[in-house]
Amino acid sequence: MDARAAREHEHDHAHQAVPSDPALRVKALESLLVEKGLVDRAALDALIDTYQHKIGPRNGARVVARAWVDPAYKRRLLANATAAIAEFGYGGSQGEHMVVVENGPQVHNVVVCTLCSCYPWSVLGLPPVWYKSAPYRSRAVIDPRGVLREFGLDLPEEVEVRVWDSTAELRYLVLPERPPGTESLSEDELAALVTRDSMVGVAKVSA
Amino acid sequence: MNGVHDMGGMHGMGPIEYEKDEPVFHARWEGLAFALNRAMGVWAKWNLDASRHGIERLPPAEYLRMSYYEKWTARLELLLVESGLVTAEELAAGMPAPGSPKALPALTAEKVPALGKGRPASRDVPVAPRFHAGQSVRALNMHPAGHTRLPRYARGKQGTVDRDHGVFVFPDTNARFLGEKPQHVYSVRFAACELWGGQASPRDSVYLDLWDDYLEPA
Secondary structure (H helix, E strand, O other), X not given: OOHHHHXXXXXXXXXXXXXXXXXXXXXXXXXXXXXXXXXXXXXXXXXXXXXXXXXXXXXXXXXXXXXXXXXXXXXXXXXXXXXXXXXXXXXXXXXXXXXXXXXXXXXXXXXEOOOOOOOOHHHHOOOOHHHHOHHHHHHOOOOHHHHHHHOOOOOOOOOEEEEEEOOOOOEEEEEOOOOOXXXXXXXXXXXXXXXXXXXXXXXXXXX | OOOOOOOXXXXXXXXXXXXXXXXXXXOHHHXXXXXXXXXXXXXXXXXXXXXXXXXXXXXXXXXXXXXXXXXXXXXXXXXXXXXXXXXHHHHHHOOOOOOOOOOOXXXXXXXXXXXXXXXXXXXXXXXXXXXXXXOEEEEOOOOOOOXXXXXXXXXXXXXXXXXXXXXXXXXXXXXXXXXOOOEEXXXXXXXXXXXXXXXXXXXXXXXXXEEHHHEEEO
């Protein structure tokens, strides 16, 4: 093949849009990168294990429960979320710059990333499919109340809705309202009530 | 770029599909796609902004068709070839070119916890803020063909600076390896009615984190 034919051949490859089985495509890429010495299989396994088992919304739930029972902690959390969350040992990738926004009777906060999938990994883990999907990303900013109704949350008109579009490197965690009737619960029991969705702002916490 | 990724305010994308008790990865290959992206990032041939731009540059029909980790896989292939870590021929063949040297992996299992410590995008450099909390600002009506984090729905709209987050790397230049151009990022509050007109609730608002270069006084 001469150089021009080779370039055209390459061009064809670059623009071909034949859907292939993603599992095979990823496996082929892994093999190539291992063969070239660019990645180490044990490191890949360790990465998968970390995000599958070690980082997830239970982290955020512990932060929320602490804020509910400890007013001084809540003040620190709202003033400097990154530092207050680090008190639990949580931080790092996609949690380097944290902001916590508080829900209350008059204000409801909800988080989105319209441009991609920015999400506070360090406290919530990797985002669910719906958060990364076109329906949520397109509508959360133009019709937040309609989106929240789809999640089963019908907010009264007098409640102010604040949508946080994660356009920069700040990552947002919603501090949901503590549900009534939970005065006798321990911090751990409270943490067990806190859902991922409530910390994104698409649900309330119920007792 | 005015790409299909810039979805805020679009219609017709359908209902939100919620999966109860969703697993972190639906199959082994999703975890592998995630891990390969993270592990290859350690070679530092690209940065976070360039990698986001990689996904934005996928053909629009492909972007909409592909699942999330399919996009991550396609983006990684694109960046691998562009950075020269892998040739297009090697990618097509699925094996290294004959006689090509074998590298030592940049990321080993022992280094995974350190990678998890993250990389702040803030910069400790003295840059004066052009705006302050409480100030009225307007997002520029700009349409760069390259990477930007100013969504279309906010361009030309007036808002109020809520707070100054400090100095951060500027994605528009960093994504194209034209320098970090550190500058202030502000949380800017836009009234929902300013963005969407009378159909929006007069109480509601959208907050965006915007760089100095995206704003002008209003």
